[in-house]
Amino acid sequence: MAKLSPLAQYALRLGDDSLILGQRLGEWCGHAPALEVDLSLANVALDLIGQATLFLGVAGETEAKGRDADVLAFHRDVLDFTNCLLVEQPNGDFAQTIARQFLFSHFQELQFEALTRSSDARLAAIAAKAVKEVIYHARLASDWVARLGDGTDESKARMAAGLDWMWRFVDELFVMDAIDEALLKQGIAIDKAALRPAWDARVDVALADAALARPPARRPVLGGRNGHHSEHLGHLLSEMQFLQRAYPGATW
Amino acid sequence: MSVSLSDTRAHNGSGAISCDGEECARVTQRQLRAILANVPDPEIPAVSVLDLGIVREIGEHAITITPTYTGCPATLAIEQSIRRALDEAGFAHVTIATTLSPPWSSDWISDEGREKLRVYGIAPPPKGADASALKNDAPATCPLCGSDNTEELSRFGSTPCKALWRCKACAEPFDRFKCH
Numbered sequence: 001m002a003k004l005s006p007l008a009q010y011a012l013r014l015g016d017d018s019l020i021l022g023q024r025l026g027e028w029c030g031h032a033p034a035l036e037v038d039l040s041l042a043n044v045a046l047d048l049i050g051q052a053t054l055f056l057g058v059a060g061e062t063e064a065k066g067r068d069a070d071v072l073a074f075h076r077d078v079l080d081f082t083n084c085l086l087v088e089q090p091n092g093d094f095a096q097t098i099a100r101q102f103l104f105s106h107f108q109e110l111q112f113e114a115l116t117r118s119s120d121a122r123l124a125a126i127a128a129k130a131v132k133e134v135i136y137h138a139r140l141a142s143d144w145v146a147r148l149g150d151g152t153d154e155s156k157a158r159m160a161a162g163l164d165w166m167w168r169f170v171d172e173l174f175v176m177d178a179i180d181e182a183l184l185k186q187g188i189a190i191d192k193a194a195l196r197p198a199w200d201a202r203v204d205v206a207l208a209d210a211a212l213a214r215p216p217a218r219r220p221v222l223g224g225r226n227g228h229h230s231e232h233l234g235h236l237l238s239e240m241q242f243l244q245r246a247y248p249g250a251t252w
Numbered sequence: 253m254s255v256s257l258s259d260t261r262a263h264n265g266s267g268a269i270s271c272d273g274e275e276c277a278r279v280t281q282r283q284l285r286a287i288l289a290n291v292p293d294p295e296i297p298a299v300s301v302l303d304l305g306i307v308r309e310i311g312e313h314a315i316t317i318t319p320t321y322t323g324c325p326a327t328l329a330i331e332q333s334i335r336r337a338l339d340e341a342g343f344a345h346v347t348i349a350t351t352l353s354p355p356w357s358s359d360w361i362s363d364e365g366r367e368k369l370r371v372y373g374i375a376p377p378p379k380g381a382d383a384s385a386l387k388n389d390a391p392a393t394c395p396l397c398g399s400d401n402t403e404e405l406s407r408f409g410s411t412p413c414k415a416l417w418r419c420k421a422c423a424e425p426f427d428r429f430k431c432h
Binding site for chain 1: 319322352356405409416
């Protein structure tokens with residue numbers, strides 16, 4: 001993929017995070033442990049895919065080469081995806097899915113809250129719209145972390161294992177690279193690193209509420225923003241992109 | 253100035269009417285408003301797109317709408333229904349634009365819309381509630397029996413804009429329009 005401008009790349013990252021997590025949650029549709037949970041996860045997935053459509057739309061518009069949100073979603077291969085590694089991690093059991101959602105939604109809420117003050121009016125408008133929804137996601141995830149963590153021995157063990165699996169992908173959420181720094185100077189991007197203390201505080205409160213210990217620090221795994229993904233993303237894309245790969249340009 | 257049937261008769265099928273200037277614009281806007289008042293929400297047909305507050309601006313040549321939720325699948329269906337209604341009424345030249353800002357709020361649902369929701373069996377969101385009401389912790393009023401003795405079953409319901417509740421007085425489950 002040709003090198004994108006910093007703004008297009010930034011919008012692409014925001015969109016890819018939402019798209020991949022939305023697709024992951026969609027895998028639960030019809031398989032969740034209870035009907036209410038099925039509805040919850042599908043609704044969160046819808047919100048995320050809605051965000052992705054908007055952010056990828058900005059990326060395509062900024063790139064100005066005729067690629068719209070659909071083309072960006074369905075006609076890029078794994079190396080061109082810029083989502084963080086956390087969102088592409090497999091669903092695992094329900095607790096592992098909730099762990100991923102919990103860690104990401106609290107980050108996303110803080111991120112969008114800050115992005116509402118972006119000097120790019122489009123990004124600010126999407127963030128203002130989406131943050132209201134993400135508050136719901138974060139709360140839903142925290143509620144489940146508490147219910148599972150402070151539940152039976154079995155649910156507690158699974159919740160702890162889910163958090164342990166996901167924890168090594170947390171640091172990447174807050175990493176600032178040259179693109180972030182350049183856009184931060186222009187007031188477009190937000191300072192992700194500065195969100196860490198607020199995120200830590202929120203997560204610690206929720207974990208205490210759930211009677212769970214904070215997982216020990218792990219060596220962080222990085223690379224998603226530059227297209228270096230885990231093996232899981234390729235499998236996700238093969239399912240998500242199948243139709244457009246088999247029948248390029250098909251519409252309905 | 254009141255808008256009567258003659259306004260509808262006056263327009264010639266392309267939406268153009270025999271008047272000029274500001275008055276003409278006002279007449280067109282009222283006609284458009286009347287058309288939109290009859291376009292139902294695809295998922296909650298008891299209320300119109302006007303009742304829901306998703307129509308942000310009615311101009312002489314353009315209508316601006318806003319989505320309720322970013323991922324709401326009804327958004328596209330709503331735009332298509334509005335398009336069809338405008339075309340059928342001879343306003344094919346009126347364009348539809350979508351805006352995200354300011355973000356839609358359930359406070360924009362009209363009082364009439366709230367009452368229609370309640371009659372339809374959906375507890376309407378409290379109006380003017382502060383941000384903490386996003387959590388929807390305050391009990392909903394059962395739209396069926398009017399009791400406040402209710403509980404949340406699921407924060408996410410049959411559509412993105414609704415949560416699932418149950419009345420402990422009459423034991424009926426009901427949808428609650430989320431405060432957003």
